[in-house]
Amino acid sequence: xxxxxxxxxxxxxxxxxxxxxxxxxxxxxxxxxxxxxxxxxxxxxxxxxxxxxxxxxxxxxxxxxxxxxxxxxxxxxxxxxxxxxxxxxxxxxxxxxxxxxxxxxxxxxxxxxxxxxxxxxxxxxxxxxxxxxxxxxxxxxxxxxxxxxxxxxxxxxxxxxxxxxxxxxxxxxxxxxxxxxxxxxxxxxxxxxxxxxxxxxxxxxxxxxxxxxxxxxxxxxxxxxxxxxxxxxxxxxxxxxxxxxxxxxxxxxxxxxxxxxxxxxxxxxxxxxxxxxxxxxxxxxxxxxxxxxxxxxxxxxxxxxxxxxxxxxxxxxxxxxxxxxxxxxxxxxxxxxxxxxxxxxxxxxxxxxxxxxxxxxxxxxx
Numbered sequence: 001x002x003x004x005x006x007x008x009x010x011x012x013x014x015x016x017x018x019x020x021x022x023x024x025x026x027x028x029x030x031x032x033x034x035x036x037x038x039x040x041x042x043x044x045x046x047x048x049x050x051x052x053x054x055x056x057x058x059x060x061x062x063x064x065x066x067x068x069x070x071x072x073x074x075x076x077x078x079x080x081x082x083x084x085x086x087x088x089x090x091x092x093x094x095x096x097x098x099x100x101x102x103x104x105x106x107x108x109x110x111x112x113x114x115x116x117x118x119x120x121x122x123x124x125x126x127x128x129x130x131x132x133x134x135x136x137x138x139x140x141x142x143x144x145x146x147x148x149x150x151x152x153x154x155x156x157x158x159x160x161x162x163x164x165x166x167x168x169x170x171x172x173x174x175x176x177x178x179x180x181x182x183x184x185x186x187x188x189x190x191x192x193x194x195x196x197x198x199x200x201x202x203x204x205x206x207x208x209x210x211x212x213x214x215x216x217x218x219x220x221x222x223x224x225x226x227x228x229x230x231x232x233x234x235x236x237x238x239x240x241x242x243x244x245x246x247x248x249x250x251x252x253x254x255x256x257x258x259x260x261x262x263x264x265x266x267x268x269x270x271x272x273x274x275x276x277x278x279x280x281x282x283x284x285x286x287x288x289x290x291x292x293x294x295x296x297x298x299x300x301x302x303x304x305x306x307x308x309x310x311x312x313x314x315x316x317x318x319x320x321x322x323x324x325x326x327x328x329x330x331x332x333x334x335x336x337x338x339x340x341x342x343x344x345x346x347x348x349x350x351x352x353x354x355x356x357x358x359x360x361x362x363x364x365x366x
Contacts, residue, residue: 103138104160106340109145109181111167111200117299125291129163132291132333133340148177150184161194161340164201166289170254171203171213182208195283196340199252202276202285209260209279216255218271222301222314223321225250227275227288233266236278236344240334247325248288248332249297255287284339290332294322 114124122128126142134140141159143149146167151159164185169175185208189195197205203213226245234242246267256274259265266276266284278284289297301318304310338344 103135104341105139105141105158106133106161106163107141107143107151107159108163108165109143109150109184109201111145111165111169111181111204113146115299115303118296121295125165128291128296129165132329133163133337135337145181146177148180150180156184156188156191156193159193161196162188163340164195164197164205166199166201166251169200171200171207172254178204185209189279189283192282194340194342196336197283197285198291199287199289200254202287203254203256205283205285206256206260206263206274206277209263209283211256211260211263212258213254214257216253216272220253220310220314221250221271222310223250223297223318224248224325224327225269225271225288225321226325227267227269227272229267229276230265232264233276236266237335237338239344240331240338242335243328243331246331247327248286248290249292249294249327250288251292251297251300252287256285278339281342281344286336290327290329290336292327293329 108126108129110125112125118125118128122131126140130140141151143151145164146169162185164181169178171178181204185195185205189209195205197203207213224247226247228244229237229242229246250271255272256277259274259277260279263277263279263283265274266278269275272287274285275287276285297318298315301310301315305312305315
């Protein structure tokens with residue numbers, strides 16, 4: 001299979017075309033994904049129409065919560081990673097001649113299967129996370145953790161930061177893939193890698209680092225909720241100047257019960273005592289979904305309602321929450337990127353500054 005990048009690579013100007021989908025093509029369910037075939041990056045640029053891809057094959061069905069051990073070779077990871085790698089290499093080439101800067105290497109550990117809606121509307125959850133977090137010149141990869149697909153030691157060594165996604169599984173469960181994920185988190189935390197956990201990722205990060213999780217005492221939290229940053233979070237994110245209330249989309253029935261040793265709460269809400277936490281400068285969990293939009297949330301809510309997993313009034317309440325407030329996606333983009341890429345106030349800096357002030361005061365006394 002050949003992958004082509006057309007024109008110069010910018011944030012909106014990557015044109016990908018796939019051909020030679022022969023009998024050896026393992027990822028037949030990818031054929032139904034949309035690929036742009038017309039360039040429209042600038043008004044002066046004439047549209048370039050590429051030949052159409054071969055007819056799509058029938059998608060291979062996967063449940064939204066796949067059982068552990070589904071073959072990783074059935075996933076979309078290899079093609080997605082090749083595309084993103086090619087884009088990063090093209091941006092690096094521009095940087096070499098005075099173009100954009102070159103960023104780091106990041107991985108999404110996807111802990112749930114793509115729903116049909118998200119796959120068709122966005123190209124999968126990996127693309128949803130990249131839209132929130134990725135910047136020019138970075139290399140992004142996806143590993144289907146829910147299928148037991150995780151980076152090996154050599155691969156992990158070349159990754160600067162990990163993002164752990166949401167899931168319909170319980171972070172306190174002992175499914176083989178969850179146990180393997182917990183082990184990976186511990187090893188990468190010990191190696192000093194940055195780890196951002198979202199929803200299930202927030203909970204499993206807590207578990208891996210020594211905390212406890214379980215069912216929420218207050219039941220489902222679905223819709224837009226306002227979380228309130230602590231003084232510690234305000235200091236950590238001082239370059240961003242956080243507001244008192246931070247609207248975010250929530251969809252969970254589990255929560256953090258007990259923080260890992262030496263971890264601190266960064267945000268709370270009326271529904272959840274630990275909306276965010278961090279352990280040092282390298283591990284941070286967010287209970288809400290900074291990557292979600294209203295349509296994603298409602299597609300999940302409708303599916304759960306059809307399967308009698310939630311009630312009508314919970315869906316109605318979720319819809320109504322968007323009339324009261326909107327999630328501040330720009331704010332969450334700054335928060336998540338700032339942490340993952342090490343742009344925030346270090347927890348060591350206030351202590352160092354205080355120590356320096358004390359030293360100066362002592363010198364004046366002498």
